[in-house]
Amino acid sequence: MSQTKQFMYVNRKAPYGTVYALESLEVVLIAAAFEQDVSLAFIDDGVYQIVRGQSPKALGMKNFSATYNALGDYDVRKLYVERESLEARGLSADDLMPIVYEDEDDDYAEKPSVQLVSRAEMAAIMAGQDVVLSF
Amino acid sequence: MALEIDGKNIATDEEGYLENLNDWSKEVAEAMAISEDVNLTDEHWEIINFLREYYEEYQIAPAVRVLTKAVGKRLGADKGNSKYLYSLFPYGPGKQACKYAGLPKPTGCV
Numbered sequence: 001m002s003q004t005k006q007f008m009y010v011n012r013k014a015p016y017g018t019v020y021a022l023e024s025l026e027v028v029l030i031a032a033a034f035e036q037d038v039s040l041a042f043i044d045d046g047v048y049q050i051v052r053g054q055s056p057k058a059l060g061m062k063n064f065s066a067t068y069n070a071l072g073d074y075d076v077r078k079l080y081v082e083r084e085s086l087e088a089r090g091l092s093a094d095d096l097m098p099i100v101y102e103d104e105d106d107d108y109a110e111k112p113s114v115q116l117v118s119r120a121e122m123a124a125i126m127a128g129q130d131v132v133l134s135f
Numbered sequence: 136m137a138l139e140i141d142g143k144n145i146a147t148d149e150e151g152y153l154e155n156l157n158d159w160s161k162e163v164a165e166a167m168a169i170s171e172d173v174n175l176t177d178e179h180w181e182i183i184n185f186l187r188e189y190y191e192e193y194q195i196a197p198a199v200r201v202l203t204k205a206v207g208k209r210l211g212a213d214k215g216n217s218k219y220l221y222s223l224f225p226y227g228p229g230k231q232a233c234k235y236a237g238l239p240k241p242t243g244c245v
Contacts, residue, residue, distance in 0.1 A: 026242055029195070029198070029242045030242060032198075033198050033200065062194065063194070064194055066192065066193050066194045067193050067194050067195050069192075069193060070193040070195055070197070070201075073197065073201045073204065073205060074198070074201060108208075
């Protein structure tokens with residue numbers, strides 16, 4: 001197999017109203033099939049994509065938030081959320097979906113995929129990527 | 136394309152996937168299988184029902200790699216492998232089983 005690259009998908013937009021969030025999620029699921037090192041970043045209004053209790057029925061949109069819970073099955077285990085973006089919107093970690101993955105090296109224990117990081121930490125993580133795709 | 140079930144036309148796309156997920160019934164799955172010369176056994180239904188539950192929970196049809204792993208965890212290692220799944224669904228467990236289950240084609244499946 002060719003060398004694994006680090007891919008980061010940066011999500012900056014609210015989940016509904018534009019198609020960016022859903023498109024990003026679909027690209028992530030497709031890319032994950034190629035066994036690359038995939039991570040997601042949630043910045044600005046992008047943090048709303050993984051907020052609990054989404055109910056877009058009145059908008060006539062499909063509620064695709066449940067699909068983030070499948071990311072663990074696709075070996076996508078790193079969802080970085082920028083703390084400053086959460087705080088600026090009056091949100092905290094408790095407002096986010098408890099997205100987990102199963103660690104097969106630890107008797108399939110469920111472990112959290114979501115990590116809160118500061119803006120400076122996010123910048124450092126981004127700088128370490130081979131490919132950064134922004135949605 | 137369309138399937139005819141009890142005198143009612145059910146719309147499908149050019150590859151035979153349901154246009155409207157709510158049109159699904161056991162009879163729809165059976166009609167699809169008959170048109171591809173597949174006789175649905177309890178083993179087929181186990182996978183079809185599993186896929187419908189997966190879709191209900193996650194709102195996606197899983198990629199075949201994910202399906203294989205998830206079936207292994209739920210139904211045992213003797214079923215969670217490509218050989219077993221292809222023996223049931225020779226056209227590809229992702230594509231064919233998702234179709235019978237009334238789901239869209241798995242994301243990323245060409």
